[in-house]
Amino acid sequence: MSLPHGILGFLTYEPMSGYDLKKVFDESLQHFWSATQSHIYKALDQLEADGLVAAQLIAQEGKPDRKEYRITAKGRRELKDWLATPLSLETIRLGWLIQIFFGHELANEDLVELLTARRTAIEARLGELDQAQAAIAAHRDALPEGGQRQAAAWQITLDYGVNHYRSELAWLDKTIHRVADLPG
Amino acid sequence: MSLPHGILGFLTYEPMSGYDLKKVFDESLQHFWSATQSHIYKALDQLEADGLVAAQLIAQEGKPDRKEYRITAKGRRELKDWLATPLSLETIRLGWLIQIFFGHELANEDLVELLTARRTAIEARLGELDQAQAAIAAHRDALPEGGQRQAAAWQITLDYGVNHYRSELAWLDKTIHRVADLPG
DNA sequence: AGCGACATGTAAGCGGTTACATGATTCT
DNA sequence: AGAATCATGTAACCGCTTACATGTCGCT
Numbered sequence: 001m002s003l004p005h006g007i008l009g010f011l012t013y014e015p016m017s018g019y020d021l022k023k024v025f026d027e028s029l030q031h032f033w034s035a036t037q038s039h040i041y042k043a044l045d046q047l048e049a050d051g052l053v054a055a056q057l058i059a060q061e062g063k064p065d066r067k068e069y070r071i072t073a074k075g076r077r078e079l080k081d082w083l084a085t086p087l088s089l090e091t092i093r094l095g096w097l098i099q100i101f102f103g104h105e106l107a108n109e110d111l112v113e114l115l116t117a118r119r120t121a122i123e124a125r126l127g128e129l130d131q132a133q134a135a136i137a138a139h140r141d142a143l144p145e146g147g148q149r150q151a152a153a154w155q156i157t158l159d160y161g162v163n164h165y166r167s168e169l170a171w172l173d174k175t176i177h178r179v180a181d182l183p184g
Numbered sequence: 185m186s187l188p189h190g191i192l193g194f195l196t197y198e199p200m201s202g203y204d205l206k207k208v209f210d211e212s213l214q215h216f217w218s219a220t221q222s223h224i225y226k227a228l229d230q231l232e233a234d235g236l237v238a239a240q241l242i243a244q245e246g247k248p249d250r251k252e253y254r255i256t257a258k259g260r261r262e263l264k265d266w267l268a269t270p271l272s273l274e275t276i277r278l279g280w281l282i283q284i285f286f287g288h289e290l291a292n293e294d295l296v297e298l299l300t301a302r303r304t305a306i307e308a309r310l311g312e313l314d315q316a317q318a319a320i321a322a323h324r325d326a327l328p329e330g331g332q333r334q335a336a337a338w339q340i341t342l343d344y345g346v347n348h349y350r351s352e353l354a355w356l357d358k359t360i361h362r363v364a365d366l367p368g
Numbered sequence: 369a370g371c372g373a374c375a376t377g378t379a380a381g382c383g384g385t386t387a388c389a390t391g392a393t394t395c396t
Numbered sequence: 397a398g399a400a401t402c403a404t405g406t407a408a409c410c411g412c413t414t415a416c417a418t419g420t421c422g423c424t
Binding site (some may be wrong): 001002005006009012027028030031032033034065079081082083085086087088089090091092093095096097098099100101102103105106110113114117118121122125132148149150152153154156157159160161163164166168170173175178179181182183184 | 185186189190193196212213214215216217218234263264266267268270271272274275276278279280281282283284285286287288289290294297298299301302305306309325332333334336337338340341344346347348351354355359362363364366367368
């Protein structure tokens with residue numbers, strides 16, 4: 001149940017439409033929680049039904065009406081409760097590890113190719129994270145007091161991603177060598 | 185689409201019932217791909233409809249009939265193709281990172297508690313992985329030639345898990361200190 | 369004239385979980 | 397007597413994705 005709470009989190013910044021929310025998700029949370037437009041609209045409907053957000057129609061010239069959601073007092077309470085409650089450890093679900101698990105069916109070269117393909121993809125992902133980190137660092141000075149704390153939290157999450165992918169790169173390098181020497 | 189292929193993978197060892205499959209999933213793949221009984225039965229129905237597996241009813245004394253599935257030639261082809269095709273890099277979906285992302289709403293102590301709770305859970309998970317590794321190492325000598333290669337692949341996947349969780353532990357330790365010193 | 373941004377949503381389907389249902393056998 | 401194991405499945409639901417649908421405005 002993280003998407004609704006992510007939405008509530010963003011709505012503490014300022015009231016937003018579904019469209020706005022899709023954008024902020026893509027700009028910041030995207031690295032560890034992607035959300036589709038459809039999904040966001042559905043989640044907003046549910047949040048509204050539960051009284052955690054309230055909608056307001058705003059007429060605009062030359063554009064469709066803007067349906068702006070703001071978080072309610074009940075929503076703030078729900079968010080705070082959720083934020084402070086540790087989630088249970090998720091089961092990682094890695095399809096490519098199934099490929100490795102049954103890799104004895106493949107030739108060593110095929111296994112190595114699987115691993116190097118992943119290596120390439122991870123390097124690209126690390127590049128994206130680097131860019132995101134640079135972007136925060138760049139406009140961080142321009143932020144007000146409260147924004148500093150917010151930027152710090154953001155940086156911590158990006159740092160998690162960097163740590164995660166770097167350690168996987170190291171593992172891949174080690175494993176590629178190990179697999180290449182595997183007896184047929 | 186990893187569950188059906190996981191099932192196909194196990195059926196290359198020997199014909200199995202849905203019940204058997206649930207057991208082997210829990211014993212080995214569980215650390216990075218859990219499967220529920222219901223889901224396995226559904227997947228088997230689909231695989232049968234697609235002609236990738238074939239079922240055979242076996243009468244048993246005092247037990248319900250055993251519906252044993254074996255992989256077909258078409259299924260073997262499908263499995264090999266899938267095994268050799270690199271999957272695209274999945275988006276990690278980590279709800280607890282959303283909690284950190286909006287952690288500026290919390291007090292530093294609450295943030296530290298979130299992180300330490302996760303630390304504890306991860307240490308437990310590492311313990312399970314250690315046990316699994318020991319279990320393979322123990323009965324590895326008793327395996328035939330082909331089994332050696334299979335055990336190696338298995339060990340590589342467990343090694344991934346160990347690497348992953350150890351690096352996360354290190355990150356958590358670093359971050360717990362960082363968060364404790366965060367300006368309010 | 370054509371494309372992309374703005375803005376809202378619906379419909380269908382997939383992968384997966386939780387809870388329910390049944391019934392014999394074996395172990396404690 | 398009661399619990400666990402063997403063995404099979406169904407029903408309802410949830411979270412999420414993909415594709416579809418509609419229409420205006422501003423830029424090139």
